[in-house]
Amino acid sequence: MSFDGLFTHAMVRELQGELQSGRVMKISQPYPYELMLSIRANRKTQTLLLSANPELARVQITTIPFANPKVPTPFTMAMRKYLAAATLTDIQQVGADRIIYFDFATRDELGDSVSLRLVVELMGRHSNVILVDQRTHKILELIRHVHPDENRFRILLPGAEYVDPPYQDKLDPFTAQPADYTPLVEQAGSDTGALAKAIQSRFQGFGRDAAVEMATRLQHGLPQAAWDGLIDAFNHPEPVLIDAQKPQFAATPLRTVDGDAHAYPTLSALLDAFYAQRAERARVQEVGSKLIRVLRTNTERLTKKLKKLQHTLDESDRADELRIRGEVLTTYLRDVPRGANSVELPNFYDDMRPIKIALAPELGPNQNAQKYFTRYQKLRKAVSHVHEQMAEAQAELEYLQGVQAMVEIAAPQDLVDIQTELTNAGYIRLQRKAKKQRQPKVAPPERFWASDGTAILVGKNNLQNEQLTLHSAAKDDVWLHAKDIPGSHVIVKSNDPSARTLTEAASLAAYFSKARQSANVPVDYIPVKRIRKPNGSKPGFVIYTGQRTLSVTPTTELVDKLRQQPTM
Known part of the structure; x- marks a missing residue:
């Protein structure tokens, strides 16, 4: 199920119960289009995620860890200026649309009461998070600026008046009466697709999957009972993750999707489970775009270099042919006509059989012979270095491919170490102001627990791998790594782990490697004391x-199971 207006309705009800009347404790923007508000309510602090990511727009409470950037963005600074210590007074959905109002009460620098509204618009690539002064209706700041040439109907810039998105003249499904939808059922007959389209056209908030679900229920039951049953499910959700060919999340079990349904206690927990991998990949793409670009550029450079070196190597096989042509020309200089493009001369290296030799017509016979000797000498000298250069280029290419593999399996917070590594290696140039900054500490490895409670540590990049294996691990610990594949170093904190623990640690080594999607991945294991750099x-x-x-x-x-420490 998509994050449509119906799902938004259910999420708003959940957030009202969890966060309303809470106090803003912390504000962060770890990723370009995602705002995190830590809110203290009901004697606990929870993190509210407001995402305007075009592919992953949503609102939820999240428990997925994130790393803050060293320098806050202008949007973050504005949010902290206006919303720090503010009280969340109300959370409301606009009709059944994908628009949510978060109303805050706070005080300005003079101590006067101020009412602010954080508008979250969940509209695909047009998604946005906008802070509005409720008294003046002026936009104070927004996560994505939209200039007039992009949207003539609405100017979404600081200082502009906030204008609601274009109004959709549709009915609210939560207040609909049988007379509103019964005619649609009669008109569509047994055509589920046509009924689903009619529902979307007449009622607000229905995504395609929700409309198909409603159409199916209307056609196979009493219309009023079917309508009220599904609509009420969004007032009292039973969150499920459906393990279908294409996994789906839903606020209630769906009749139109086949697959095992896994229940979750809250909608937010459901979204964390559904988006964990997808959001991490998207965030890595956002945060690591510079690293990915650097790696791609240097990988392409080395690939071209290897092709040129191989061409030089192939050309070196012709070196003796060049020498023979030069010697034949030197021997028969008097028989070489001036201004000719080629000449045939006896080859004394091949039983005096004729050999055709290409000539530069602007050069004399002796100059043509010397040209062949020069090319011969150049190739001979190149051969002596080309194998060494190819070995160095191949080793560097494999290193960069290994780093690229680490980016692919990294969490966003692991990218800092990868950037440090590439900077130290000279692939990323430091700006003058940044050269005086202290080099950041290597982040700790991720910790897992085997079924018997044994700790397992996993490095997520080369710097973490080196720190973990060569400096942190005990000599009697067991080290694991996917065989001949770029990936993480894994340390089992035991000198005699059980067979099950070894298998679980090997699974982690395979998962955090380039072979994550493969079956029967070979994983080497050995005591740390036998590792050498x-x-x-x-x-x-x-x-x-x-x-x-x-x-x-x-x-x-x-992997998810091993992240949870077992209760002994």
């Missing part, structure tokens, strides 16, 4: 001998 090698690169190997198939379910 060659002098001058890249961060995270180690060598070892005497390892054993397990084959595992990584799954998200097992």
